[in-house]
Amino acid sequence: MAQTGGLLALRNVPHGEQWDTFFLKIDNARFKQFVSPGDTLVIKMELISPIRRGIVHMQATAYVGNKIVSEAELTAQIVKRSSHGS
Amino acid sequence: MKQHTIARETSISGIGLHTGRQVNMTFKPAPENHGFKFVRTDLEGQPVIPADVSQVISTNRGTTLSIGGDARVSTVEHTLAALVGLNLDNVLIEIDGPEAPIMDGSSKMMTDALSSAGFVEQDSERDYLEITETISFKDDLTGSELIALPSSKFELTALIDFHSPVLGQQFAALEDISGFKDDIGPARTFVFVHELEQLIHQGLIKGGDLDNAIVIADRVMGEVELESLAKRLDKPSIRVDREGFLNTTDLRFKNEPARHKLLDVIGDLALVGKHIKGKIVATKPGHASNVEFAKLLKGFGIEQRKLKGVPRYDVDAKPIMTIADIEAKLPHRHPFLLVDKIIEISDSHVVGVKNVTFTEEFFRGHFPGNPVMPVYFK
Numbered sequence: 001m002a003q004t005g006g007l008l009a010l011r012n013v014p015h016g017e018q019w020d021t022f023f024l025k026i027d028n029a030r031f032k033q034f035v036s037p038g039d040t041l042v043i044k045m046e047l048i049s050p051i052r053r054g055i056v057h058m059q060a061t062a063y064v065g066n067k068i069v070s071e072a073e074l075t076a077q078i079v080k081r082s083s084h085g086s
Numbered sequence: 087m088k089q090h091t092i093a094r095e096t097s098i099s100g101i102g103l104h105t106g107r108q109v110n111m112t113f114k115p116a117p118e119n120h121g122f123k124f125v126r127t128d129l130e131g132q133p134v135i136p137a138d139v140s141q142v143i144s145t146n147r148g149t150t151l152s153i154g155g156d157a158r159v160s161t162v163e164h165t166l167a168a169l170v171g172l173n174l175d176n177v178l179i180e181i182d183g184p185e186a187p188i189m190d191g192s193s194k195m196m197t198d199a200l201s202s203a204g205f206v207e208q209d210s211e212r213d214y215l216e217i218t219e220t221i222s223f224k225d226d227l228t229g230s231e232l233i234a235l236p237s238s239k240f241e242l243t244a245l246i247d248f249h250s251p252v253l254g255q256q257f258a259a260l261e262d263i264s265g266f267k268d269d270i271g272p273a274r275t276f277v278f279v280h281e282l283e284q285l286i287h288q289g290l291i292k293g294g295d296l297d298n299a300i301v302i303a304d305r306v307m308g309e310v311e312l313e314s315l316a317k318r319l320d321k322p323s324i325r326v327d328r329e330g331f332l333n334t335t336d337l338r339f340k341n342e343p344a345r346h347k348l349l350d351v352i353g354d355l356a357l358v359g360k361h362i363k364g365k366i367v368a369t370k371p372g373h374a375s376n377v378e379f380a381k382l383l384k385g386f387g388i389e390q391r392k393l394k395g396v397p398r399y400d401v402d403a404k405p406i407m408t409i410a411d412i413e414a415k416l417p418h419r420h421p422f423l424l425v426d427k428i429i430e431i432s433d434s435h436v437v438g439v440k441n442v443t444f445t446e447e448f449f450r451g452h453f454p455g456n457p458v459m460p461v462y463f464k
Contacts, residue, residue, distance in 0.1 A: 007407065007415055007428060007436055035459035037444035042399050043425070046435040066396050 019078045024055070029072035039064045045074075054078045087212045089175035091115045093204035098195050100187025103161060103299075104147065109183030111165070113200055116176035118210040121359060122169055124151065124159045128182040133157035137166055139357040139380045145373035147285070149354055160185045163353030163373065164275075168196035170356045171266030171349075174205065175212055191274035191299045193349060197267050215387040217364030223379040230368075230375035232351070234383060237365040239263070244348035244368045250278070250304040251330070256344035260352075270352070272338050273345035276300035279307065279315070279332065286318065300342065301332040351376055358383045397437045399429060405439075406431050 035041060042063045049057050054077050061071045097112040116123070122137040135141060135151050135158065143158065144150040152158035165186050169177055171193065177200075189195040221234040229247075240263050247255045260270055277285070277299050303326045307315075316324040326332055339345055351368045354376035362383065368376075407415075407428035430437035442459055449457040 007412065007425070007431070007438065035442055037442055037446075037449065037457050039442045039459075040399070041440040041442060042397050042429075043438045043440065044395075044397050044430075044435065045437075047433075061395070063396055066393055 019080050021056075021076050021078050023074065023076050025073075025075035027073040027075075029070070031070045033064065033067055033069040035062075035064060035069055041069070048073065089118050089208040089210050089212050090173060090205050091117075091120075091176040091208060092174065092200060093206045096199045096203040098187065098189065098199050100189045100195070102183065102185030103188035105160075105183070105185045107183050107185065109181060109185060109187050111187060112180040113203065114178040114180065115206065116178045118176060118208045120176040120178070122166060122174075122177055122179065122356065124162070124179045124181055126157055126159065126182075126184075127180050129156055135159055137162065137357055138359055139377060139384055142357065142377050145377050147373075149357075149373050149377065156184075158184055161188065162186055163350050164189075164191075164193045165196055165353070166356035167266075167349045167353030168193040168200060168271060170352050170361070171263060171271055172197060172200055172205070173263055173361075174200070175361070176208070188275075188299075191276075192346070193271040193353075197271045201267070212361060214363045215358060215360040215383060216390070217362065217383075217386075218390070221382055221386055223375060223382055225375050225378070228370065228372060228375065230370045230372050232369070232371060232375060232379040233367045234362075234379075235365045235367070238363060240362050240364065240366075242348055242351060242366045242368065244344055244351060244371060246344050246347050246370055248278075248304075250302070256341045258341050258344035258348045260348060266352070269339075270345050270349050273342045273349050274300055274338065275346055276302060276343045279303045279305070283315075300337070302343075303330045303332055347371055355380050355383070358387065360387060397430060399439060403429065405429055 044061045044063070046059045046061075047057070048059050056074075056076045056078065058074050058076075059071070060074050062069050092113060092115050095112055095114045097110060099108065099110045101108055124135040124137065126133050126135065133153060135153050137151065141151040141153060142149060143152040144160070148161040149163050150158060150160035151162055159181055165179065217234045217236050219236070222232065224231040241259075241261050243257060243259045245255070245257045258270075258273075260266065279301060282301055307326055312324050312326070316322065324332055331337065347368070350373065351366060351371050354373060355362065355366070357377065357380045405427035409426055412425055412428065425438040426440050428436060428438050444457060446459075448460055452458060452460050
């Protein structure tokens with residue numbers, strides 16, 4: 001979920017691979033169904049509010065077929081690596 | 087499309103076809119998400135009867151709604167068809183008797199009254215029932231069949247076959263709801279002479295009069311018979327014209343009976359509770375089959391609602407971002423790159439897909455003999 005969301009956050013950012021995504025908060029996480037080998041996870045991330053100062057607030061829902069297997073509210077921050085990093 | 091109601095109240099008065107009773111019907115503006123509801127103002131407590139398929143208690147010669155006891159209203163189909171035909175969403179219908187007035191056997195008086203009241207656009211968007219797959223109903227006994235197919239708008243085709251030398255087979259079509267007022271609304275109800283006599287005998291037609299129904303003579307009728315019928319219907323004389331239609335009113339359309347059957351389908355499908363986006367093909371429809379079909383459509387709508395929000399994953403579709411694209415954007419690498427492809431993306435949402443396979447590292451330890459994906463990897 002976090003990685004899918006990271007792709008949304010980094011969508012309009014040039015050189016996205018130079019940015020790291022760190023979790024700040026996870027709220028209202030529900031794990032409703034087991035996920036087993038053979039399942040195809042479809043993960044939907046929706047912005048709850050516009051991205052401001054690198055802070056991303058999203059609603060995450062993971063589906064296997066038509067069933068919700070887990071959901072959570074994720075708050076993450078994207079941080080650019082300093083120029084002398086690798 | 088936004089929801090609509092009428093701008094001011096308007097009334098019509100007439101006689102109920104089966105009860106023979108004079109009744110007044112007043113259409114009033116209603117708030118958003120109210121739908122179509124009837125109110126029996128003549129009964130204590132002014133019971134409200136919503137126009138919903140779950141309220142149908144009879145489809146014998148017309149559709150009857152009831153919430154129990156005396157709180158009922160019958161022959162609602164032409165009134166409901168007019169409301170749907172004019173693209174309205176929210177209207178309160180006050181009625182001071184048990185049966186809606188038959189007027190001229192069509193929806194014309196209703197559409198005229200409602201149009202004169204003017205329409206008002208409301209703030210909320212209309213919630214449609216969108217047909218996304220073929221839904222069908224067939225009654226093997228009567229041969230009635232209704233099919234709903236996906237379409238971007240509400241369109242209908244009705245086919246009738248009465249195995250009668252006069253009526254034979256006819257079809258009518260409505261391609262756009264805007265055509266209802268002029269092309270379908272004025273189509274009057276019809277009955278065969280043999281049915282007319284039976285209905286009078288059963289006490290089911292009292293107000294029935296040659297001016298509010300097309301009567302078809304499906305057999306040769308002698309002078310004596312016509313005279314006796316004229317007497318019973320309080321007419322000076324009755325004649326049968328060349329094609330077998332009784333009375334002096336000319337047909338409004340060549341296929342008026344088929345158009346009326348289409349009108350009935352629209353009226354009965356109003357009981358689904360939502361405007362429909364779909365193409366309806368109705369073969370030999372009747373109120374009973376229309377109502378059963380409405381139940382199926384309503385059930386489909388409820389299922390659809392449950393699935394709202396589930397992203398549609400088309401395995402054959404080209405992904406928006408492949409694993410290579412993802413690697414270019416995210417710093418994560420195996421064994422921590424957990425999204426395989428992106429299938430939807432916009433400025434406010436993204437949908438990714440990850441196939442879960444037995445060979446993933448974490449299954450080895452979580453748990454041996456019972457592979458379950460650890461929640462923090464989801």
